[in-house]
Amino acid sequence: MTRIGAVVVGAGPYGLSAAAHLRERGVETRLIGTPMQFWDEHMPVGMCLKSEPFASSLGAPLPGLAFPDYAPDAAAIGDPVPLEVFTAYGRWFAERAAPPAEVTRAERIEPDHTGYRVVLATGETVRTASVVVAVGVGPFAHIPGELMDLPAPLVSHSSDHRDLGAFRDRDVVVVGAGQSALETAVLLAEQGARPTLVARTSRLMWNTVPHEAGGRLPSAPLHGLGRGWRTWLWSERPATTRLLPYRTRRRIVATTLGPAGAWWLRDRFDERVRTLLGHRVTRAREDAGRAVVFTQGPDGPERVTADHVIAATGFVPDLDRIPALAPALRAGLARWNGSPRLDRTFQSSAPDLYFAGLAAAASFGPVMRFVHGTDFAASRLARAIASRTRGPRPTDHLTHV
Incomplete structure (x- = not known):
């Protein structure tokens, strides 16, 4: 069986970016997954991205493939990026820069004497370096x-929800205080549901309008994570972030861009959303087919009864939740808690096994939680892989726009 240079598992922003950079460097690459599938199927209709248009670009190996190139009329600072425009951009990028995506999934990734075997849901086994x-x-x-x-x-x-209209005329508890929680509550209200937001914070936080934002210094730069010198470092120099002690990195990831709503959402968050602020969920149970949520608030315990509870409580990296990794391979990986320990090229402790995206945040900082981190991750890991495996450069196939 012929061995290829790389298999990229996942066809979201990080997977598409990595595959595009590998392809441009001449590495024979197979891209496994449906482009932008998670964004298409697991983000609610009516959602907008929190990031600015210039910070919503996938990592491109050539000019002309940034989000503003695709949607120049929606690329001004302060323009909310609608979900459907971003997913269409991702597919546009895939068609022009990445190898053809294979609409299947990786069932098993395991090492062999030549690199790795990747078993696909189709039954095919791919050997790759x-x-x-x-x-x-x-x-x-x-x-x-x-x-x-x-x-x-x-x-x-x-x-889990694409269409929040399914909750029309129902009572829904939303747990959380970040953009996902606030936008979910607003979209529920706009779809005719009766949302109650339960949040531990005593006061909701909202981002400022971009042209009004600024740090103590007038020249604080606008960058992929917002505005300011400190966040500029985490945004634009993730290699430096990786050199910090793990406890420092962990704190930076946890506290940078904490729970807050986008400025453009604030006016839509109104009396249609009941709020229980300063309330910590202590437990929940079913009663007569409904959910009963018990909280502890500033005035003591309280209970809320609803038809459904939506946890808008984020994502926590955990290698044990990637079932495609063979158990022995997964168990042997060095970790920062649930995340893989990565070297400066995004390589894990298993040679030639790389991780990009949220799983890399414990090593490279908070920018890996956002689309803005795709270019740094993709270019760096592609360079490392290409140094081991080279082939003809297929740049003539890329569409220059």
């Missing part, structure tokens, strides 16, 4: 333990 795991955030959806006593029909993660 390198594997890039770019599975996105989907496998890492986090539902707090306090909600786990609820049966599946009564509780879900915010990423």
